[in-house]
Amino acid sequence: MQKALRSLRRYWPLYLMLLPGTVYLIINNYIPMTGIVVAFKQYNARDGLYKSPNIGFKNFEFLFKTKDALLITRNTVLYNLVFIVLGAVLAISVAIILNEICSRRAKQVYQTFILIPFLISMVVVSYLVFAFLSNGSGFINNTILPALGKAPVSWYSEPKYWPFILILVNAWKTVGYNCILYYATICGIDHSLYEAAVMDGASRWQRIIYITLPCLKSTIIILTLMNLGNIFRSDFGLFYQVPMNSGSLLEVTNTIDTFVYRGLMQTNNIGMSSAAGVYQSIVGFILVFAANMVVRRIDSESSLF
Structure with missing residues (x-):
């Protein structure tokens, strides 16, 4: 107790800085966890959250007994695996190229011009895609394909x-966004390592292989572990809004999140939606915990915990 009090007196400015984030985390992430009981109830507004009748695991049956269970699970997992691997490769490549070709002053300019368009596109991506792929007025159908002598394609009906x-x-x-995270790590690498490698006759490719990539290992592992926690979740805007909720594309665009949303809109079953969220969270936790155990056995310094 006395040790804790001494620590509090010594580091109170740091604890004070930590307080707003801690309060936000408790209010936004932990207090709502009490609503997990909805997943095990036949919720209705008249009886309220805790007085609604208990139905056990019946809400979870919606996901596992439907004929689309295998399809939505396959789409969700496979897309996320591709996103994780390809996203990491592209982000690391862009960060390394940016670091290799730019001077320190130019890096700041390139960093701004790379980040801003991507942040903007995160907000308006569905409209950008529609502008390119629209059957009647899309840029591809009206400009690119006619120039190549090809007929227009009905993109929103071709899975x-x-x-x-x-x-x-x-x-x-x-x-x-991800390349900025990797780029920040690269900027923190001791430049004397590169200078020593140049003195030893290492080529640019060898400096990337033997200095840059090993120094990025911890960042790559942490971001990958965090992404694994969401492997049973999907970007709702990407899979629902970008394809414009086209029924003919459901075979390749339907994921757990979009499936639950459509079911919720049709049946207004809040308990079922909550059960899907619980299922996704539990699977994500297990995956992160298991992956972290594997990383800790291989390299304990690179694990999350």
Whole structure:
């Protein structure tokens, strides 16, 4: 107790700085967790949150007994795996290229011009995609395809194109932000390491392989572990708004989140929606915990906990 009091007196300015974030975390993340009981109830507004009848695990049956359970699980997991791997590769590549070709002053300019368009696109991405792919007025159908002598394509009724479209759009949304994270790590690498490598005759490629990438290892592992926690979740805007909720594309765009949303809009079953959220959170926690255990066995310094 006395040790804790001494620590409090010594570090009270740091604890004071920590307080707003802690209060926000408790209010936004922990207090709402009491609503987890909705997943096990037949919720109705008349009886309220805690007096609604208990129905056990019946809300969870909606996800597992439907004929689309395998499809939405497959789409959610496979898309996220591609997003994690491809996103990391592209972000690291852009960060390394930016670091290699730019002077220190130019890096700040490039950093701004790279980040701002990506942040803007995160807000208006569905409109940008529609501007390119619209059947009647889209840029591709009206400009690119006629120039190549090809007929227009009905993009919103052709499922075969959409896995590539969704992967491309997700990369456009996320690479800019993620490359700044990797770029910040690269900027923190001791420059004397590169100078020593140059003195030893190392080429630019060798400096990237033996200095830059090893120094990025911890950042790559942390971001990957965090992304694994969301592997059973999907970007709702990407899979619902970008394809314009087209029924003919459900085979390749329907994920757990969009499936639950459609079910909620049709049945107004709040308990079912809550059960899906609990399921996704538990699976995500297990995946992060298991992946962290593997990382800790291989390299304990790179693990999250």
